[in-house]
């Protein structure tokens with residue numbers, strides 16, 4: 001029987017989204033139309049789980065982490081907080097390769113805390129997705145009970161960072177507002193989404209000093225498609241900051257960048273990534289296959305799926 005000498009590379013997408021137009025707000029739909037008009041593309045009004053599963057299977061991606069967003073304090077949402085948790089928990093029920101988080105705006109206070117606990121304990125949600133551009137700074141001490149609860153439940157928090165859509169507020173997405181949380185909750189695992197684009201140095205600096213902080217590279221398709229040097233130099237910097245390879249997670253933000261670079265191409269880009277000579281000549285080492293595997297799946301397997309690869 002034929003046996004490949006090297007295991008095929010496994011891949012976990014650490015950052016994806018699913019929704020249908022029935023569960024998001026009119027305002028979010030409008031923001032998608034505005035973005036599509038800017039880009040000259042079709043607006044993404046739906047992202048059903050079937051589309052995710054098909055794209056994953058086509059791209060050879062084994063598992064993915066779905067990150068729902070709670071915009072219920074800013075916008076009229078068709079579903080209540082609990083209904084939205086259940087919608088996401090139910091949709092992944094038949095697929096053990098998909099893990100969903102719970103999206104909660106921490107300004108909800110006790111209601112949100114109860115929901116976080118219910119989502120993790122009863123609905124098998126794998127962590128908390130926080131979306132500061134809805135209007136809050138993550139380091140407010142009034143949110144500390146959420147970090148305590150995540151620590152107690154032993155689940156990570158993924159915090160949206162940097163660029164956002166038309167009706168959200170980017171100032172809340174600066175990585176510097178996560179530093180105190182990382183310091184005060186050393187056991188809590190924190191992921192800075194998008195490696196903080198455009199505040200990448202800030203994100204890497206914060207991850208560098210706090211061993212409990214990770215970055216994901218979802219959204220970096222914008223550079224992979226047009227300005228690859230920015231990715232190579234980010235990885236070189238992340239190595240200096242000791243964030244690459246062990247605290248960097250590959251992700252896509254599916255389906256939001258599909259028209260920039262389809263999932264399969266983005267996966268291939270990163271799995272075959274080689275630092276060009278011009279950067280190596282400055283004294284940076286080449287990336288190894290082992291290091292790429294850490295980013296593509298091993299770090300995520302540890303962080304989200306409790307494995308010990």
Ligand SMILES: [Zn+2]
Nearest residue numbers: 015017067253
């Ligand atoms: Zn996202």
